[in-house]
Amino acid sequence: MRQPDRAAGKAATLLAAALATLPLPTGCQASSGSRKPAIVVLAAASLTEVFREIGTAYESERERPVRLSFAGSQTLATQLREGVRADVVAVADPEILADLVERDLVARPRQFATSRIVWVLRRGPAGAQRRDPMDLAGSDWQLVLASPEVPAGAYARRALDALGLREAAEARVVSYELDVRGVTAKLRLAGADLGMVYATDVRPDDPDLELVELPPGVRVLAGYGAGLVREAAQPDGAVAFLDFLDGPRARQILTRAGFGTP
Amino acid sequence: MSLRWLQLLGLYAAAALGLALTLVPLAGLSIRAPWASTLELLQMPSVRSAIGLSFAVSGAATLLSLLLGFPLAWLLARVSIPGKRWLRTLLTLPLVLPPVVAGVALLAAFGRYGLLGASLDAVGIRLPFTTLAAVLAATFVSAPLLITSLESALLQAEVRLEQVAASLGASPWHSFWTVLMPSIRPALLAGLALCWARALGEFGATITFAGNLEGRTQTLPLAIYQLLQSRPEAxxxxxxLLLVVSVLVLASLRGHRPAP
Structure with missing residues (x-):
């Protein structure tokens, strides 16, 4: 029997974790006295933590507020096609960015980071032998993948093809998530066993989840691209933010979070 | 210009704004939807399965709401129990919870690591990612609508008529069907319609608690959201189309609405 206060604490943790995955626009603190209008940045869900950090760094360095809105890359593309007001967009798939450029919605595209696809699994009880994701075919695990329409899902599909596990995997999928953070949320909250995410989606010291690299020889890289929104209300601020993203300070933050940088 | 005239003008203006707020988005949706591809869309396997699943899930949720909601509404309307006001408030809370939070609450209760998760696991039941989870999510958010509407109908129905029927020798069952039922029928139907409509449109709690898998948990709203990623027009x-179906159902129940 569980103790009620522990259970309540658990529920609160679950709630906090779920709220953290909600795609809400989050405003970083504007530095006091600053009257400059905020730069609105749309960013892929997998960039959530690292862009919060980059946003804060930019704000303190340039004294200009940054407002961040996170969602799956495809959702961001839809938002831009529907004319959402934004200045900068950063997505997890070069093809989505190229498409936005082709539609004349985004200019000055550049790749600023990469990440790689890995397995993610729930940590077992202490001392238990770690499960090997490659045993998937003979297991009864509940697998969660990102939906093939979103970059993480397309990359995962590519990885499963390379591993020869696609059929076994698809038979065990219990949910296709609409952004990559949905995958970690389902493992954390709903008790799914295994998923595929970017290596940068889970911190090495995460208490619930651990990452397992794909076998050597199977390497699926995601390219993160950013660009200037054509209809930007703050084009100068947007360009400055993009330059900052390519600069040493942002690179340092990205590298520390496990991203590859060009 | 008389004051009364101005007041009336203000009233009409506010009403027109209210109407516009409802109708303009619906009109936008209807105008942009590529109606010509309806047949093609209805032939997509994922769409067909989402439609079938949505009707099954919302239907089951409505039925479950009725089975569990009627006794609750009866208790609230007819039985004198302490703390009734609090009970009533508690029962309507799911209406104000953001659906995603409702989904997390369901996970915290019935998930693998939830309050009852270990007990359920012990008897071999794992709810998340099942169709039953989708039904429970829809029931959780939509049942309060039925309960509220049934409770007020039971409050308004004249208990005296049932007492008379009983004194004339009618069995409780007979009196229920011939005396009570006709008087609460309009409210019951309206409540069922609202409950069903809410269950049909349910998204957040479902995707959080039940996940998103074609044929098992991908109801229409989830299928629509997923299609939005790849084929926005579809x-x-x-x-x-979901709107049209809802209009048809709600309109067919209009005749049964209680008079204001």
């Missing part, structure tokens, strides 16, 4: 059309 998503709009599917949304518009």
């Amino acid at each position: 998503a709009l059309l599917l949304g518009a």
Whole structure:
């Protein structure tokens, strides 16, 4: 029997974790006295933590507020096609960015980071032998993948093809998530066993989840691209933010979070 | 210009704004939806399965709401129990919870690591990612609508008539069907319609608690959201079709609404 206060604490943790995955626009603190209008940045869900950090760094360095809105890359593309007001967009798939450029919605595209696809699994009880994701075919695990329409899902599909596990995997999928953070949320909250995410989606010291690299020889890289929104209300601020993203300070933050940088 | 005239003008203006707020988005959806591709859309396997699943899930949720909600509404309306006001408030809370939070609450209760998760696991039941989870999510958010509407109908129905029927020798069952039922029928139907409509449109709690898998938990709203990623026009059309179905159902119940 569980103790009620522990259970309540658990529920609160679950709630906090779920709220953290909600795609809400989050405003970083504007530095006091600053009257400059905020730069609105749309960013892929997998960039959530690292862009919060980059946003804060930019704000303190340039004294200009940054407002961040996170969602799956495809959702961001839809938002831009529907004319959402934004200045900068950063997505997890070069093809989505190229498409936005082709539609004349985004200019000055550049790749600023990469990440790689890995397995993610729930940590077992202490001392238990770690499960090997490659045993998937003979297991009864509940697998969660990102939906093939979103970059993480397309990359995962590519990885499963390379591993020869696609059929076994698809038979065990219990949910296709609409952004990559949905995958970690389902493992954390709903008790799914295994998923595929970017290596940068889970911190090495995460208490619930651990990452397992794909076998050597199977390497699926995601390219993160950013660009200037054509209809930007703050084009100068947007360009400055993009330059900052390519600069040493942002690179340092990205590298520390496990991203590859060009 | 008389004051009264101005007041009336203000009233009409506010009403027109209210109407516009409802109708303009619906009109936008109807105009942008590529109606010509309806047949093609309805032939997509994922769409067909989402439609079938949505009707099954919302139907089951409505039925479950009735089975569990009627006794609760009866208790609230007819039985004198302490703390009734609090009970009533508690029962309507799911209406104000953001659906995603409702989904997390369900996970915290019935998930693998939830309050009852270990007990359920012990008897071999794992709810998340099942169709039953989708039904429970829809029931959780929509049952309060039925309970509220049934409770007020039971409050308004004259208990005296039932007492008379009983004194004339009618069995409780007979009196229920011939005396009570006709008087609460309009409210019951209206409550069922609202409950069903809410269950049909349910998204947040479902995707959080039940996940998103074609044929098992991918109901229409989830299918629409997923289509929005790859084929926005198809998503709009599917949304518009959902709208048409809802209009038909709600309109067919209009005749049964209680008079204001």
